[in-house]
Amino acid sequence: MNNEIQETPRIDALFERISTLIEQARQRVITAINITEVYTKYSIGQYIVDDEQQGKARAEYGKQVLKVLSVRLTERFGEGWSVETLDKCRKFYRVYACKEISSTVLMNLNIVNGVDEIENESQNVMGKAIRRLPNFTLSWSHYLILMRIENPDARSFYEIECTQQQWSVRQLSRQVGSSLYERLALSRNKDEVMRLACEGQTVEKPSDIIKDPLTLEFLGLKPDVAYSESKLESAIISKMQKFLLELGKGFLFEARQKRFTFDEEHYYVDLVFYNRLLQCYVLIDLKANKLTHQDLGQMQMYVNYYDRFVKQDFEKPTIGILLCESKKDALVELTLPKDANIYATQYQLYLPDKMLLQAKVKEWIAEFKEENKE
Numbered sequence: 001m002n003n004e005i006q007e008t009p010r011i012d013a014l015f016e017r018i019s020t021l022i023e024q025a026r027q028r029v030i031t032a033i034n035i036t037e038v039y040t041k042y043s044i045g046q047y048i049v050d051d052e053q054q055g056k057a058r059a060e061y062g063k064q065v066l067k068v069l070s071v072r073l074t075e076r077f078g079e080g081w082s083v084e085t086l087d088k089c090r091k092f093y094r095v096y097a098c099k100e101i102s103s104t105v106l107m108n109l110n111i112v113n114g115v116d117e118i119e120n121e122s123q124n125v126m127g128k129a130i131r132r133l134p135n136f137t138l139s140w141s142h143y144l145i146l147m148r149i150e151n152p153d154a155r156s157f158y159e160i161e162c163t164q165q166q167w168s169v170r171q172l173s174r175q176v177g178s179s180l181y182e183r184l185a186l187s188r189n190k191d192e193v194m195r196l197a198c199e200g201q202t203v204e205k206p207s208d209i210i211k212d213p214l215t216l217e218f219l220g221l222k223p224d225v226a227y228s229e230s231k232l233e234s235a236i237i238s239k240m241q242k243f244l245l246e247l248g249k250g251f252l253f254e255a256r257q258k259r260f261t262f263d264e265e266h267y268y269v270d271l272v273f274y275n276r277l278l279q280c281y282v283l284i285d286l287k288a289n290k291l292t293h294q295d296l297g298q299m300q301m302y303v304n305y306y307d308r309f310v311k312q313d314f315e316k317p318t319i320g321i322l323l324c325e326s327k328k329d330a331l332v333e334l335t336l337p338k339d340a341n342i343y344a345t346q347y348q349l350y351l352p353d354k355m356l357l358q359a360k361v362k363e364w365i366a367e368f369k370e371e372n373k374e
Contacts, residue, residue, distance in 0.1 A: 034139040041140060042133070045093025048086065066090075088144065095147040095155075096134045137163045145172055151358070153197035153365075154181040160200035171245060178215040178246070182357035187212050190368040193361070203249050203277040206319045206341055211248070213346040214323060218242040223349040229288045233257075233270055236286075250277035260305060269302055280316035281306050287324035291344055293335045295322055299342050317341050 051065065066083045073081035136143070142162060149155040158181065162172050184201060185193045187210050195202060203209060219235040221227060236243050237256055244251050254272040261267070271284040283302050287295055299320040306318040320342040327344045336342055 035136060037140050038136045038138070038143060039133070041089045042093055042096065042136070044086070045089035045091070046097065048090045049093055049097075052090075088147075092143060092147050139169070141169045142172055145169070145176060149176065151181075156197045157181045157200055164200060165249070174218070174242075174245070177351055177354075178217070179352050179354050179357045180211075182354070182361050183211045183213065183215070183352065185361045185364065186357065190364055190371075193364060194368065201249055203275070206278065206280075206343070209248055209250075209275060209278070209282070209319070210321075210343050210345060211246075213348045213352065214246060215352060216243075216246065216347050216349055217351050218246075219349065221349050227288055229270070229286045232286050232288055236271070247273070250275045251282070252276060254281075260309075262305060267302070267305075275319075278316055278319070279314070281311060281318045282321065283318060284321045284323055287322055289325060291322060291324040291327040291331070293331060295324070296332065296335045296342065296344070300336070300340065303341060319343070321345055323347050 048065070048069075066086045069086055070081055070083045073086075138146075138159065146155055146159055146162075149158065158172065158176060161167070161175070161180075167175065181196065185196060187207075188196075201208070216236070218239055219232075221232070221235055233256065240253055244253065252274045254274055255269075256271055258269045258272045259266055260269075269283050270286045273282040273284065274280070275282050283299070283306065285295070285299055285302070299322055303318045303320040311318060318341065322342070322344045324344060324346060327346055329344075332344045
């Protein structure tokens with residue numbers, strides 16, 4: 001009996017190691033299956049498009065072919081091969097295919113040790129160039145959302161961010177619906193906008209974490225009803241995971257109503273976060289009404305306190321964010337010194353007008369390209 005008791009910790013450790021190994025193996029298999037499905041449907045789309053190009057009346061021809069294909073594939077492989085699915089495969093290929101290259105690619109999908117290895121057997125047909133396969137990293141459900149995005153720069157941004165941040169399908173859908181790309185683009189200068197499509201959201205300086213407006217539709221608060229700051233704060237705390245998603249990369253939540261005492265008086269910061277990428281504290285104060293110069297002065301005092309008494313020598317200067325219902329940029333600029341690490345950002349309790357934001361970003365990019373013409 002004593003031997004069994006003594007061996008229990010060793011057996012527990014062994015059990016945990018084996019359990020972890022099994023869970024990791026299962027996850028690799030799931031990932032391999034998901035990626036294989038994406039490449040398969042991409043190739044199905046390619047075969048359909050290549051076949052359509054041989055038809056004389058393309059639109060009508062393609063419509064009839066998909067109906068016949070759907071019936072025969074369903075008979076052999078069961079459900080999941082409707083005309084709608086085949087049409088999505090065709091659209092998927094058209095969205096992601098390299099436009100300037102037109103050769104045929106044959107793929108072998110081999111799964112070894114739970115990891116997919118995709119080998120391209122590209123045939124040079126009649127001297128045509130070789131087409132390279134896109135590097136797919138997400139599930140088919142993710143790409144069903146991505147391929148609906150018309151702007152290729154925005155689509156590239158969301159794909160990069162989704163892969164890096166490991167967004168679920170629901171999270172990706174929310175970020176696209178909240179116009180994350182457009183809001184980030186409009187919060188940056190024109191040079192930085194061009195980086196979004198190539199690199200995703202880069203966090204190198206305080207302004208990189210700022211979005212204006214911040215979209216809080218997930219709180220479930222009605223935009224046309226007045227709310228106290230405490231109720232807004234409670235709603236954010238109850239949906240903290242979604243609030244962190246909206247804040248963006250690198251945020252860790254530390255405290256609400258964080259108290260500090262100075263000159264025998266108590267002060268409270270509504271929300272305290274830490275950004276591990278910038279290595280600094282981020283203080284957020286909620287203002288349910290119009291922003292005033294007193295609010296800005298108060299945040300300056302909070303930031304000064306943290307910089308002088310809380311942050312470590314290796315950490316970067318504290319960032320202050322005033323999250324307000326409305327603001328006047330002229331007031332903010334006049335009140336704060338130019339080098340202040342403080343930002344005023346409006347929040348919205350509803351999804352922004354996507355078409356309006358898209359038009360603004362398009363205008364910005366057009367101006368950028370015009371300015372940089374040689």
